[in-house]
Amino acid sequence: MAARIKAVDLLSRREHSRRELLAKLLTKGYSQEEAEDAVDWAMKQGFQSDERFSNSLFRRRAPTYGDQFIQAELDQHQVGVTLSGQVDDLEPEEVRARKWLERRYAAKLAAALACEDTDHRENLLQLKAKAIRALGARGFHFHNINLAWTRFLQDHSEDA
Template structure:
């Protein structure tokens, strides 16, 4: 069964769709552009709607980046991964840096907490466990300095067979 192609939306309808989206969660300007532009009759309408939303403070990349950062920290993601994800969402590098600097998160402590949780599921020789833990923390977005510090702190020998 094919999807029906919807009629292009005018400016007022685009504004309703955008407000409906923003009522559920924060969106970056780029995310809204991607959601609205395929449905628009004219891309100038999309730009006009985005400007209007921004002027009314209904859409804010600053607010989006703060909210996104909090949610990713709660998931145990490190600063490298958060930075990359924000860039993919269309947040400018300067704002990404501001958001990470304003965040009062102790990244070393977060890395330590994430490592402690992961350590419980790792089995094998201490050397293998260190390598697995390093890869896992790197995947989670922690810097090599943060990872090295955490690996030095944790007691891997206690988890060995």
């Protein structure tokens, strides 16, 4: 009974995957059987859902991370869910990548475009390389990074 209370307590704070909830209960000192019973009970009551967990994780990570990163995190939780068609009302990866570029690099790009000297092209290439590496490390697909950079550069070139 205490494991069920603890499971509900953990789930009241945020969504947990089945695997994650089981691991947390085990680390709290509950036996394997008691923890599994609590997790099964929570699933039957509708308190725990791997689908809700994956939607929650995607919504939390989407503004900052790409689909590859999010899918890898879902795979770590062993929820058996793929991102394709996961959350319909969120923006595509290319749009999220462009917005991330806007938040992180708008001022630097404006400064590079305002530069009238010969270093302008070199500064722009360095900025592009840095942005591409950063987005790639965040799990964005290269195709979407390229589209995002092109649109980002077009938007700021028109303003200059």
